[in-house]
Every structure is written in C-alpha cells, then in structure tokens.
Amino acid sequence: MLSLAGEDRFGSISMEGVAARAGVSKQTLYRTWPSTGAILFDALLDRSLSESGEVVVPASGELAADLESFVAATIAELTDPTHEPLLRAVTADIQTDEALAAQFHDRLLMPQLSAISDRLRRGSIDDPDAAAELLLGPIFHRWLLRTRAFEPGWASAHVQRVLRATATRAEPSAEIASKKRGIPGNTTISTRNL
Amino acid sequence: MLSLAGEDRFGSISMEGVAARAGVSKQTLYRTWPSTGAILFDALLDRSLSESGEVVVPASGELAADLESFVAATIAELTDPTHEPLLRAVTADIQTDEALAAQFHDRLLMPQLSAISDRLRRGSIDDPDAAAELLLGPIFHRWLLRTRAFEPGWASAHVQRVLRATATRAEPSAEIASKKRGIPGNTTISTRNL
DNA sequence: CAGAAACTGGACGCAGCGTCTCATTTGGTT
DNA sequence: AACCAAATGAGACGCTGCGTCCAGTTTCTG
Numbered sequence: 462m463l464s465l466a467g468e469d470r471f472g473s474i475s476m477e478g479v480a481a482r483a484g485v486s487k488q489t490l491y492r493t494w495p496s497t498g499a500i501l502f503d504a505l506l507d508r509s510l511s512e513s514g515e516v517v518v519p520a521s522g523e524l525a526a527d528l529e530s531f532v533a534a535t536i537a538e539l540t541d542p543t544h545e546p547l548l549r550a551v552t553a554d555i556q557t558d559e560a561l562a563a564q565f566h567d568r569l570l571m572p573q574l575s576a577i578s579d580r581l582r583r584g585s586i587d588d589p590d591a592a593a594e595l596l597l598g599p600i601f602h603r604w605l606l607r608t609r610a611f612e613p614g615w616a617s618a619h620v621q622r623v624l625r626a627t628a629t630r631a632e633p634s635a636e637i638a639s640k641k642r643g644i645p646g647n648t649t650i651s652t653r654n655l
Numbered sequence: 656m657l658s659l660a661g662e663d664r665f666g667s668i669s670m671e672g673v674a675a676r677a678g679v680s681k682q683t684l685y686r687t688w689p690s691t692g693a694i695l696f697d698a699l700l701d702r703s704l705s706e707s708g709e710v711v712v713p714a715s716g717e718l719a720a721d722l723e724s725f726v727a728a729t730i731a732e733l734t735d736p737t738h739e740p741l742l743r744a745v746t747a748d749i750q751t752d753e754a755l756a757a758q759f760h761d762r763l764l765m766p767q768l769s770a771i772s773d774r775l776r777r778g779s780i781d782d783p784d785a786a787a788e789l790l791l792g793p794i795f796h797r798w799l800l801r802t803r804a805f806e807p808g809w810a811s812a813h814v815q816r817v818l819r820a821t822a823t824r825a826e827p828s829a830e831i832a833s834k835k836r837g838i839p840g841n842t843t844i845s846t847r848n849l
Numbered sequence: 850c851a852g853a854a855a856c857t858g859g860a861c862g863c864a865g866c867g868t869c870t871c872a873t874t875t876g877g878t879t
Numbered sequence: 880a881a882c883c884a885a886a887t888g889a890g891a892c893g894c895t896g897c898g899t900c901c902a903g904t905t906t907c908t909g
Contacts, residue, residue, distance in 0.1 A: 472751040475896055486857045491898075549750040555801065556747035557666040562801045570802055594802075595816060598792030605799050607749065607756045608764055608788075622789060626820030669865055680888045685867075856905065866895075874887070879880105 471501055471550035498554030498561050505551050506568060508544065516576040524584035525620055528596065531577065532616040535597075539604045540611065552605060573597070581627075592627040596620070665695055665744035692748030692755050699745050700762060702738065710770040718778035719814055722790065725771065726810040729791075733798045734805070746799060767791070775821075786821040790814070 474497050480487045494500045519527040538544055555562045574593050581589035599619060603609055668691050674681045688694045713721040732738055749756045768787050775783035797803055
C-alpha cells in the first residue's frame with residue numbers, strides 16, 4: 462500500500478521524483494495523496510507508529526522520573542537525524558495546509574497530549590491538560606523556532622518547574638494506573654486505525 | 656530600498672511574481688535576496704518593527720498583570736489576519752532554511768525572549784530565562800501546531816501557572832525598573848540596527 | 850473467462866526557477 | 880556639459896515540476 466521507500470531529501474521532494482523512485486505513475490500517486498505534504502505525513506506516521514502504534518508514557522515509577530524520561534525520549538526523537546528532516550518538512554507544510562494540519566493534530570499531537578495528560582491526571586495533577594501543554598510547549602518552542610539546543614540536565618529542571626506550576630495534591634506512591642487497566646505498566650493510547 | 660508593497664498570498668509568492676508586481680527585474684531581486692523566504696522575512700521585520708523598532712513588555716503595574724497583557728498582545732498579533740499568513744510563511748521556511756532561521760532567531764525571537772526575561776528578572780523571578788520559555792512555549796505550541804485556539808481567560812490562568820512554577824521571592828510592589836532606567840514605563844529592547 | 854477497475858507511460862500546456870546577455874538609465878567626477 | 884562606471888529593466892535560455900489527460904496494459908473479481 463504505502464510504498465514509501467527511504468527518501469532522502471524531504472525538504473524538496475516532488476510528485477514526479479517520488480513517482481519515478483517508487484516505479485509508479487504520477488496518476489497513481491495523485492489517486493492517493495493530494496500533495497507531497499500528504500505523502501510526507503503518511504511516511505512520518507509510518508515511522509512514528511510502525512512498531513508500537515501508540516504513544517507511550519512511562520508510568521512505572523515516580524511521576525517526575527516518568528515525565529523526565531518521556532521528555533528525554535521526545536527530545537531524542539526530535540533531534541534524531543533520521544526523523545528530524547521529515548518532521549520539519551511536515552511541520553512546515555502544516556503552516557499553510559489546513560487539511561494536513563487537522564490530520565497531524567488528530568493522529569499525532571492529540572494522542573501525545575492525551576497520553577501525557579492521562580499520566581499527569583493519575584499522578585494527581587490538577588488541570589493535567591494545562592500541565593501537558595506546559596511540558597511540551599517549551600520543547601517545541603526550542604525545536605520549531607530553533608532558539609537553542611537541548612542542553613543536558615534541562616529536561617529534569619523543566620519537569621520540576623512544570624510540576625511546581627500545577628501540582629497540588631501529593632502523589633500517591635502506588636499508582637492508580639494499575640487498578641484502572643489490566644496492564645500495570647505504561648499509559649498507552651493507540652493511534653492506529655483512527 | 657525595500658519596495659515590498661502589500662503582497663497578498665504569502666504562501667505562494669514567486670520571484671517572478673514579486674518582480675512583476677514591484678516593477679523590478681528579477682536580476683535586481685536576486686541581488687538583494689537569495690530566496691522568497693528572505694523577502695518574506697524582511698517584510699515581516701518591517702511590519703513588526705516599523706513603528707516602535709523594539710519589543711515592549713509592560714512594566715508599570717503588578718507582574719502578573721503585565722505578563723498577562725503581554726501574552727494577550729502576543730496572541731493578538733499571532734492571530735491577526737494581517738500578520739498571521741506572513742508569520743506562518745516565514746516559520747515554515749525556517750524549518751528548512753538554516754540561514755533564515757538564524758536571522759529569525761537573532762532579530763525577532765531573542766529580543767522578545769530577552770525583553771520578557773528582563774521583566775521577569777526585575778519582578779524577582781528566579782531563572783527568568785526558563786520562565787520566559789515557559790510563558791512563550793505553550794503559546795507557540797498552540798499556534799504553530801494548531802492544537803487549539805486561544806480561549807478567553809486562558810492567558811490569565813497560564814500566567815498564574817508560569818509564575819507558580821518559577822516564583823520564589825515575593826515581588827516588591829514598587830518596581831526596581833523605575834530606578835534602573837530613566838523611563839519608569841516599559842521594558843524595551845531595541846532590535847533595530849542589529 | 851469476461852468485464853471492471855486500477856495501473857503505467859508519456860504527452861500537454863503552464864508556471865517558476867536561476868542564469869545569462871544587452872541596451873538603457875542613473876549618478877558621480879572632472 | 881560630457882563622460883564613464885555601476886546599477887537596472889527587459890527578457891530569452893534550458894530546465895524542473897505541476898496537475899490533467901489519454902491511450903494501452905495489467906490485475907482483480909464475480
């Protein structure tokens with residue numbers, strides 16, 4: 462179905478180029494995707510979800526530690542040379558393509574935000590949605606606007622600040638997560654087949 | 656010098672189009688700007704700085720109120736139909752154009768971050784840089800990734816959270832700002848002629 | 850096995866790219 | 880006022896890519 466072999470320069474792909482490299486006619490491409498942006502988005506979706514098919518937020522230990530490792534994982538993905546160019550190409554397209562933006566929102570961003578939000582809620586955080594935004598916002602601010610790199614140790618301090626901003630009750634050491642769902646492990650939200 | 660009359664569709668301008676509309680030859684355009692992105696950036700710079708030439712953070716009243724009005728102003732600018740398309744076009748280009756990203760960073764983002772940071776520092780906030788990031792991050796997260804609109808009242812709650820995350824000492828009601836500089840008014844950092 | 854659906858290959862007119870030449874302004878210098 | 884050099888306007892150049900269209904295959908499916 463998705464014959465998106467390893468493309469190289471995502472910033473400047475063309476319908477004709479993809480067609481040629483995929484050994485497929487332009488007609489067929491247009492039958493499935495309206496734009497190169499849509500192709501890139503599907504490729505991104507494939508890469509982001511292929512193994513797991515879901516967003517995973519660790520929910521085994523202490524809240525702060527879980528958030529920290531999630532932040533670290535997010536940063537790792539954003540700066541991974543394999544993913545970064547593709548991600549940037551898609552976010553660039555999103556700025557001018559409303560339909561693509563909606564797809565991106567529904568299938569990548571919301572699942573991510575929801576997963577964090579859920580973890581925060583079960584960590585006894587008030588207004589977990591706001592906290593999730595507070596957590597992710599600065600990360601993407603740095604990444605999208607290229608204000609500065611992610612220095613080591615920042616993730617930890619950042620998580621501390623976010624928790625200070627929104628923590629109200631003390632977190633119970635035994636998580637409610639394990640009761641709410643069969644798996645006592647991580648908070649997962651599937652984004653496959655939406 | 657900059658004969659950038661009111662262009663309309665920033666997402667899809669072309670060198671040829673600009674040249675024609677400006678009554679100028681392509682050659683002349685290329686002499687000044689290497690890409691359409693660079694043209695858009697200069698146009699953005701013109702619009703953002705023409706009247707004031709500086710980033711202004713109110714510094715007259717209470718810290719929270721000042722930040723709130725700054726946030727409100729930022730949101731207003733981001734959603735202003737006059738500015739939004741141009742801003743989006745430029746941020747899109749930034750994703751793939753390193754040189755442009757550096758310009759954007761130096762002449763627009765840093766001045767903004769510095770201005771807020773300064774205001775926060777004089778408001779007795781520890782780690783004002785982190786606080787500034789915490790303040791702006793979620794705003795741009797919403798705007799760039801189009802996760803959701805800015806509902807009324809959000810700015811206020813957001814500022815409260817940011818202050819809770821980073822406030823340590825009590826803010827003196829009389830600002831140090833008025834002593835530090837002649838003008839007792841706003842925190843300004845010039846971005847002209849950098 | 851026949852009809853329908855999907856596919857390839859390529860042509861089409863068009864827009865824009867970035868480079869180039871060349872004739873014409875324009876401005877500064879004596 | 881006359882001159883020269885730099886900057887400019889006009890547009891041609893080959894090229895790439897767009898999005899659509901049209902045969903002529905192949906492949907699915909009943």
